[in-house]
Amino acid sequence: MSALIESRDLVRLYPGVRAVDGISLGVEPGQCYGLLGPNGAGKTTTLEMLEGIQRPTSGQILFKGRPLDREYRQSIGIQFQATALQDFQTVGESLRMFASLYQRRADRDELIRLCNLSELLDRDTRRLSGGQRQRLLLAIALVNSPELVFLDEPTTGLDPQARRNFWGLIERVQRRGTTIILTTHYMEEAERLCDRVAIVDRGRIVAEGRPADLIRAHFPSRVIRLPDSAWPEGAILPPEAVIEDGEIELYAEEVASTLAELERLGADLGDLRLEAPNLEDLFLKLTGHALRA
Numbered sequence: 001m002s003a004l005i006e007s008r009d010l011v012r013l014y015p016g017v018r019a020v021d022g023i024s025l026g027v028e029p030g031q032c033y034g035l036l037g038p039n040g041a042g043k044t045t046t047l048e049m050l051e052g053i054q055r056p057t058s059g060q061i062l063f064k065g066r067p068l069d070r071e072y073r074q075s076i077g078i079q080f081q082a083t084a085l086q087d088f089q090t091v092g093e094s095l096r097m098f099a100s101l102y103q104r105r106a107d108r109d110e111l112i113r114l115c116n117l118s119e120l121l122d123r124d125t126r127r128l129s130g131g132q133r134q135r136l137l138l139a140i141a142l143v144n145s146p147e148l149v150f151l152d153e154p155t156t157g158l159d160p161q162a163r164r165n166f167w168g169l170i171e172r173v174q175r176r177g178t179t180i181i182l183t184t185h186y187m188e189e190a191e192r193l194c195d196r197v198a199i200v201d202r203g204r205i206v207a208e209g210r211p212a213d214l215i216r217a218h219f220p221s222r223v224i225r226l227p228d229s230a231w232p233e234g235a236i237l238p239p240e241a242v243i244e245d246g247e248i249e250l251y252a253e254e255v256a257s258t259l260a261e262l263e264r265l266g267a268d269l270g271d272l273r274l275e276a277p278n279l280e281d282l283f284l285k286l287t288g289h290a291l292r293a
């Protein structure tokens with residue numbers, strides 16, 4: 001399938017900083033695409049160029065195969081990290097005001113239902129909780145029924161419960177067919193929501209693909225741990241096994257056959273733990289530094 005939006009060799013320089021240093025990516029219709037990386041990696045700058053808010057120093061952005069034009073802003077929605085909501089406005093008034101900026105409009109009642117705002121329409125926007133505010137900002141981003149919506153760190157600052165609720169909402173938006181590009185520094189968020197991710201570090205993409213494929217490619221083995229007391233007496237340990245702190249660590253490319261072999265040897269599998277590497281481990285492996293300092 002061809003990309004809804006793509007960037008070719010995007011560069012953005014600030015005095016003394018290569019904030020974005022040659023980013024090429026393509027997002028297909030209906031995908032949820034994540035730009036993943038630590039603070040300062042260049043995610044927001046990349047997003048702002050894709051949104052048409054910032055001009056690249058060099059490189060190209062194509063939407064449906066064509067350079068961004070005036071109509072582009074009508075086809076997209078943006079949830080900024082910090083959108084200034086008007087003081088003395090209710091949720092309902094706020095939605096109406098943003099809707100008036102567009103020719104194309106989403107069905108208001110459906111949007112209110114989707115973003116769970118029915119109970120909050122008369123609430124002053126200054127009195128919203130973090131999660132409620134994010135739901136309103138998402139509704140504002142969807143007010144023109146965009147084909148493509150940008151979410152910049154949509155769950156930063158939310159408590160774990162509100163974050164999970166918001167993930168459910170993003171999934172509903174995606175199921176309606178909206179293409180989503182989001183930035184995050186939460187690996188769990190990227191793993192749950194994104195069909196594809198670009199892992200960004202210092203303005204460059206260090207890995208790109210489906211989260212599960214990336215993990216499999218960089219970590220072909222799974223780690224199996226079991227107490228050393230669970231190992232059958234007399235059975236020979238595989239040469240790559242590590243014994244540490246009373247535990248045996250084994251590496252398995254094929255988990256099922258390794259477990260079958262352990263069972264055959266008579267190992268006690270009751271306290272076995274299987275460790276699956278995640279995107280956080282991948283980031284560390286690729287960059288040599290942790291995602292969160």
Ligand SMILES: Nc1ncnc2c1ncn2[C@@H]1O[C@H](COP(=O)(O)OP(=O)(O)OP(=O)(O)O)[C@@H](O)[C@H]1O
Nearest residue numbers: 014015017019037038039040041042043044045046
């Ligand atoms: N207007 C600006 N002038 C100068 N430098 C900037 C400007 N905006 C961003 N930068 C720098 O560019 C780099 C990338 O910043 P950017 O905000 O894109 O990163 P980010 O990955 O989005 O981080 P965060 O998660 O903190 O928003 C950083 O070194 C930042 O300090």
